[in-house]
Amino acid sequence: MNKKVSEKKTNEVKPDPIRACFLTTATVKAQGLPDDCEPLELARYLRDNEMKSKKELSAVDLYYDIAPEIVSRCNDDEWAVFWRDHIRKITALVKLGEYDLAKDLYTFATASLVNKKITHFSDVQLVNRVYEYGLNGIGQKWLPYWIRFGMLKAALFVGLSYQSVRLGFAKRKFANVLDI
Amino acid sequence: MFRLLLDKFQWQGTDRIYSLPWMRNRLEYSADPNRVKEYLKGGEFTRSQLTRDMLSRFHLSHNSIVVSDDEHAQFLRSIFLECLPTQERYPEIAKELVDEVFVTGNNKALRLSSSLIPTVYLSLLSNLLGANVLQSLREHIRKIDFQPGTRPMHLDGLMYALGMQFPGLGVMRNIIDLIFFKRDHYTRKIAVKLEKMVFEFATPREGSWYAHLIEMKQSGKISTAQFRGELTSMLVSSYALSAAMSSMLLSLAARPEYVHKIRHDEAMAKHFVNEVLRLFPPFRQFGYERKGVWEKSGRSKEEVTDFMVSVFGLHRNEDVWENADEFRPERFATPDAVKGCKFMPFGLGKRSCTGRVYSIRVLVEILKYVCSEECNLHLTLPEDYEKDYVGLPLGTNGRLVSFPVDDRVYARRTPVKKGGAI
Numbered sequence: 001m002n003k004k005v006s007e008k009k010t011n012e013v014k015p016d017p018i019r020a021c022f023l024t025t026a027t028v029k030a031q032g033l034p035d036d037c038e039p040l041e042l043a044r045y046l047r048d049n050e051m052k053s054k055k056e057l058s059a060v061d062l063y064y065d066i067a068p069e070i071v072s073r074c075n076d077d078e079w080a081v082f083w084r085d086h087i088r089k090i091t092a093l094v095k096l097g098e099y100d101l102a103k104d105l106y107t108f109a110t111a112s113l114v115n116k117k118i119t120h121f122s123d124v125q126l127v128n129r130v131y132e133y134g135l136n137g138i139g140q141k142w143l144p145y146w147i148r149f150g151m152l153k154a155a156l157f158v159g160l161s162y163q164s165v166r167l168g169f170a171k172r173k174f175a176n177v178l179d180i
Numbered sequence: 181m182f183r184l185l186l187d188k189f190q191w192q193g194t195d196r197i198y199s200l201p202w203m204r205n206r207l208e209y210s211a212d213p214n215r216v217k218e219y220l221k222g223g224e225f226t227r228s229q230l231t232r233d234m235l236s237r238f239h240l241s242h243n244s245i246v247v248s249d250d251e252h253a254q255f256l257r258s259i260f261l262e263c264l265p266t267q268e269r270y271p272e273i274a275k276e277l278v279d280e281v282f283v284t285g286n287n288k289a290l291r292l293s294s295s296l297i298p299t300v301y302l303s304l305l306s307n308l309l310g311a312n313v314l315q316s317l318r319e320h321i322r323k324i325d326f327q328p329g330t331r332p333m334h335l336d337g338l339m340y341a342l343g344m345q346f347p348g349l350g351v352m353r354n355i356i357d358l359i360f361f362k363r364d365h366y367t368r369k370i371a372v373k374l375e376k377m378v379f380e381f382a383t384p385r386e387g388s389w390y391a392h393l394i395e396m397k398q399s400g401k402i403s404t405a406q407f408r409g410e411l412t413s414m415l416v417s418s419y420a421l422s423a424a425m426s427s428m429l430l431s432l433a434a435r436p437e438y439v440h441k442i443r444h445d446e447a448m449a450k451h452f453v454n455e456v457l458r459l460f461p462p463f464r465q466f467g468y469e470r471k472g473v474w475e476k477s478g479r480s481k482e483e484v485t486d487f488m489v490s491v492f493g494l495h496r497n498e499d500v501w502e503n504a505d506e507f508r509p510e511r512f513a514t515p516d517a518v519k520g521c522k523f524m525p526f527g528l529g530k531r532s533c534t535g536r537v538y539s540i541r542v543l544v545e546i547l548k549y550v551c552s553e554e555c556n557l558h559l560t561l562p563e564d565y566e567k568d569y570v571g572l573p574l575g576t577n578g579r580l581v582s583f584p585v586d587d588r589v590y591a592r593r594t595p596v597k598k599g600g601a602i
Contacts (some may be wrong), residue, residue: 030315031314031315031316031381032314032315033314033319033383037383038383039383076315080315080316080381083314083316083380083381084316084380084381088380100587175396176397176398176400176404180374180375180379180380180404180407180408
């Protein structure tokens with residue numbers, strides 16, 4: 001997809017309050033929490049009020065394209081881990097007003113699931129959609145699929161490794177709140 | 181052989197004083213209400229260092245209200261008491277608990293202690309700690325095989341006398357447990373795991389004890405170790421409450437005539453609970469010391485540093501309780517039945533059990549519900565049940581929390597037809 005077209009398209013996307021927060025909803029449901037529970041309300045708040053830049057809106061757009069597939073491929077045990085490692089911490093950070101770190105953590109958490117769950121070699125459409133967002137669709141028309149797949153996986157590996165270390169340090173400041 | 185040796189040191193019914201030549205401690209062990217009253221006169225006493233050391237080093241309760249100093253305990257206690265459920269909530273709490281353990285239509289023999297501990301623990305997390313317990317934690321607790329510990333208190337005393345309460349000897353304590361008392365080692369392991377899981381898989385309700393604890397941890401008013409200690413004290417409390425509940429239900433099965441009496445006289449439920457706590461106190465001893473006794477210069481060698489009250493001995497003292505071994509809840513109907521330091525299942529003074537109000541209310545409401553037509557529960561003891569000479573359950577001796585020796589009971593519960601029990 002042409003970059004300009006892609007940008008135009010993403011600019012048109014506005015956060016919709018009634019749109020579900022797929023990953024958080026699946027996580028809290030697996031933990032037996034209701035639809036109006038605090039983690040879900042705060043995740044919606046983060047999405048609707050704190051993610052307004054072009055890049056962030058584009059990320060939200062991608063999220064709605066891929067999240068249902070992630071949800072369908074995860075089980076309750078994986079949601080328990082997702083709660084423990086991410087949603088619980090994101091909720092605490094939003095409550096502290098640390099929106100930037102919370103957003104980064106949510107993006108990292110989602111990217112980890114993208115890498116693990118929906119970017120297998122056979123997931124052509126999903127790989128193309130993530131590639132379009134993550135690598136700005138470089139050579140999407142003429143590069144063979146297997147090369148694009150390799151580039152995406154390498155980019156995810158490098159990006160997630162870097163973010164894991166960066167966020168690990170950033171979270172240390174809030175260790176008193178996030179850890180026991 | 182080992183057991184026999186330990187049994188030699190058990191309380192034999194007379195008041196004793198123990199001391200070791202290489203220790204500064206002089207420990208008095210008493211079951212005489214007049215001596216207890218005399219020692220505790222004036223309120224200038226606190227929980228003894230010996231008790232706190234033994235609780236924090238040899239058991240599960242680390243750094244909690246139970247083992248902290250007076251000032252800290254007082255500060256936390258005042259917040260804790262404000263977070264207790266309102267009085268109207270207790271019947272509901274009791275009903276949930278009973279319905280969870282005694283499922284309708286499921287008529288089978290139960291081992292009460294192991295059935296009650298996880299349910300009581302979940303109930304305490306939800307109602308006393310004030311946490312929304314998430315599914316993962318709920319499932320994890322259901323999978324755990326909770327077993328009361330086995331290490332005798334006398335061994336703890338011996339280890340204390342040998343100075344093994346010091347932090348540096350933690351590895352050796354662990355090795356002793358790993359070799360001789362695997363169940364205690366296992367319980368400690370699950371307690372540590374549960375502290376972490378409660379933090380990760382339980383969210384605080386607004387204004388709850390848990391919310392206060394989190395706020396105090398974040399603002400640095402309590403340390404992480406103290407925070408963890410308070411979480412573990414919920415597990416310790418669930419052991420103690422389950423022990424009392426088991427004794428209560430087994431006593432009811434042994435004395436079924438009280439079902440009818442309790443159904444028609446609400447005050448009888450309170451008397452019944454008191455009688456159960458008298459005969460089967462979950463904690464069989466409490467330790468006190470006079471404030472400043474250790475700092476006192478020129479302290480005589482004869483002065484008692486640790487004053488242990490044998491609650492079991494006190495509650496069965498024939499000099500103060502008429503036919504002490506007999507199960508007679510009616511004895512609590514007289515207004516001065518508990519006066520004079522003769523009844524102290526939760527300890528005395530400022531350092532008495534913090535969860536006392538909660539425990540009594542829950543026990544009374546459970547008893548009322550179990551005896552009600554709505555519950556329609558029939559408890560019977562197995563034919564080969566191990567009873568004492570008056571036909572009551574036997575409590576384990578020499579353990580921190582005293583559970584019934586034999587906790588088997590047949591529970592028959594059938595659905596109630598509209599218009600009355602069937």
